[in-house]
Amino acid sequence: MKMFKTMASAAVMAVALIGGYVAPGFAAPRIVLDNPVIEPMPFAIADFIPEGGASAEAAKNVTRVIAADLTGTGLFREIPSSAHIARVTSFDAPVSYPDWQAINAQVLITGAVSNAGGRLVVKFRVYDVFSGAELDGLQFAGTSQGWRRMAHKAADAVYSRITGESGYFDSRVVFVSETGPKDKRAKRLAVMDYDGANVQYLTDSASIVLAPRFSPTGDRILFTSYKSGFPRIYLMNVGDLSTRALQEAPGTMTFAPRFSPDGRTVVFSLERGGNTDIYSMDIAGGSMRQLTNAPSIETAPSFSPDGSKIVFESDRSGGQQIYVMSAAGGEATRISGGDGRYGTPVWSPRGDLIAFTKQNAGRFHIGVMRTDGSEERLLTASYLDEGPSWAPNGRVVMFMREGAGAGGQSALYSVDITGRNLKQVKTETAASDPAWSPLLP
Amino acid sequence: MSLLPKALLVVAAFGLAACQNPDRYGAGGAGGAGGNGGMYGSGVGTTGLGDPNDPKSIAYFNQRVGDRVHFAVDQSTLSPESRTTLQGQAQWLQGNPQYAIIIEGHADEQGTREYNLALGARRASAAQDFLISQGVQPSRMRTVSYGKERPIAVCAEEACFAQNRRAVTVLSAGAGS
Structure with missing residues (x-):
């Protein structure tokens, strides 16, 4: 517990x-x-x-x-x-x-x-x-x-x-444990050591849970749950598993939360009347601020490690692409430019790279690019690779890979940002949506 | 007083009963979506589907009127065929005001999780807007997106993907009774 x-x-x-x-x-x-x-x-x-x-x-x-x-x-x-x-x-x-x-x-x-x-x-x-x-x-x-x-x-x-660089072995990974067939999947939040040992379950499988994220000190977890029947963001205290829903506006759906580097703000997506934009919220006070305002889909926001910028995805150009804006919102600059669709951008803890999911020609890739979009490098390719999360030292990403068709289970994989050392992280159940903790104290 | 035959009424509070016996909802055929509310804890009472020959039953709505419309890849535009289905839904719903309505938006698995949640919301909203334009009371309806979380067909081919890109009108007893 x-x-x-x-x-x-x-x-x-x-x-x-x-x-x-x-x-x-x-x-x-x-x-x-x-x-x-x-x-x-x-x-x-x-x-x-x-x-x-x-x-x-x-x-x-x-x-x-x-x-x-x-x-x-x-x-x-x-x-x-x-x-x-x-x-x-x-x-x-x-x-x-x-x-x-x-x-x-x-x-x-x-x-x-x-x-x-x-x-x-x-x-x-x-x-x-x-x-x-x-x-x-x-x-x-x-x-x-x-x-x-x-x-x-x-x-x-x-x-x-x-x-000459810091390590990443003394760290944990929060993820979604999956059981059952694809059309009747049950999901639970779980946490494990980075190598798959010491698995602990944090929720039961009564409600769908998605995309957990560690706070910058590893003491709290943000995640999305359908507990109320509608996707909504919850905050769990890792010490005693106490959980509360974040404040919300009635009739909206909230999802895709991430902490700011100081752990005081959550940036997330809010859907109202079919349109999804990015908002931030002061976790203690609950005050909310709208950061994007467009009829397109804006989602998957992630802070730069200095807290000054947010990288996110939007289909405002007609397809999913990656943009960077100030943490206060406003004008955004598109940084992705290749063929295909780009989503789930995550800023590296070293600040130098952005990891993302790319879809092109029927394949999914995990990739990295510099924060201005240059030097794009695809690290993986499969039927479905998605949702990279950075190791604490910014040298490795973990992501989920799912096989095609009825028998295709999801599993966690990691790969170096050089594209070397692609390997599965052993988990006792199928698993998705990994999020790496910082190095433990 | 119940508007439904008692024998057919199965009310599950917050998915509790569903957890104990999830299979009971799976038996509803095309109306299986009606059980999603209970099975996954929507907080909305789940209602028995009834007899498809009873024109006031949920089973009739699901199977005869048609509870779902489908979408093209990465689109939320309603096709002429979808509009016809939704017109039929609107007509039926206005004649059966006892039901509360949740419109579920879904996406196929060829997309990232967050984007698909937003895309499912667009689809649910497109269906809802159309039903409103056809006279269904907005206060009876809510939308929810499941993104790619609830596929109904699991092959890795367009035939399955096409079934998963859907907006499903899910009814439960509640409104107007």
Whole structure:
């Protein structure tokens, strides 16, 4: 029930630096994410050492989550333990670099897990094998239920050390869990770790729910529900799941909500008399402001990370295209220009790109473009790809892919903004409408 | 006093009964849409469909008058055929003022979720505006869009898409009684 509360207590309560010396004169192992071609970096991770109170299994589980996070990016390749020459038997024993060099591991990760009365401590070190230098060493502590988060934090630290950019593993994804056939689909809100673990259901399936969105701190979720019989926006407090409908004007439909970067405003679509425009609302006070006023469809608004602009879709030109306007509304500039229809624009958390859904010649694509519409790049193609959501570091998007026809289920996929590393995110039910949280604290 | 034969009256409050036995609404054939209100918790009472041979029944409206009109891809314009259907609906509805009306707008799956919600609303509104122009009281009607959430045909071909691009006039007991 109390998702984030549990997580907070299970979370990492202490972070301590164990060491972090980079030997001068050696080029540290480095992955440059903007490079057009990336050869996965070979790394070795020794099974973490179980120390006081921790089982070998618990230590191994932490090890495997870290390895899965890194290899899951497509940027790292694990050298299996069967190929290891050296055995790490103590966290503080000197590293036998030649043994790791011999198997061509560029990076070595070692660690230990201890458990004192339910308080779990995970510590790890990262080594540059060829320069013989320790790159990083950290320790995380929390409750034993928080072990996955500690593993994700360790993997984030390694990713960040090697790429020079922040990670995205210690994050959650809110999404719509789907059951039943296409013509009798039941939908529930659910939340999971970014890798599909720790699924929790937030609503039952009595009403259709659509397109949940995390607040900028991950403490609240906006979503659309048909609970009243009509689509309407609801705000859920993640801590205790308490939910309220946002204020509305009678006889209207509201949907497609998103938070402003300061979490105080919601921007959304409001339909009245068949016409859909974009509005914003002060969440605490309920005061509403109309941002577009056109007989066309204006929907799917998303703020720029500095809060000054809103990107949205409109069919005012005769077909769905992407526009940018001031957060106060007014004149809008069309930024999409290629063939086909463009929808569901989302501003990257880094501010540099806009991810979107494109429909052209009977196919759906997820793509990215710069905020002025230049350098459009399609990352995927399928019968139905839709609704990208950004990883907290702006390097990966998650979206839904649905198969054609009666048997076509929806599923979550992620892909790098380079178009590399397209893969399904495993979920226990069919799933749609993913929205990534920020990195957890 | 009920305007409907008692045996045929099935009232579900807020979809509660529907949750316990959703199949009962599926049995209504073309009138299945009438059950959507209860099944998905519209907050509107769901009414038994009645006997299609009873010209005052919902089943008669759904099957004989025709409860739905269809649209071209990404359009909300009413075709001449749709106008004829809606004229028939308007006439029937004026003779049967006991029913409240919800017009559901739907889209096929070849569109993004939010856009299709807005498109479904356009379609529902187009049908509603036409019914108003034919004399149906606006106060009896509401519109709702389901976007692509409620397809009735699931193949990935135009034959199915065309059935899904629809506006359905859904009746329930309530108005004027």
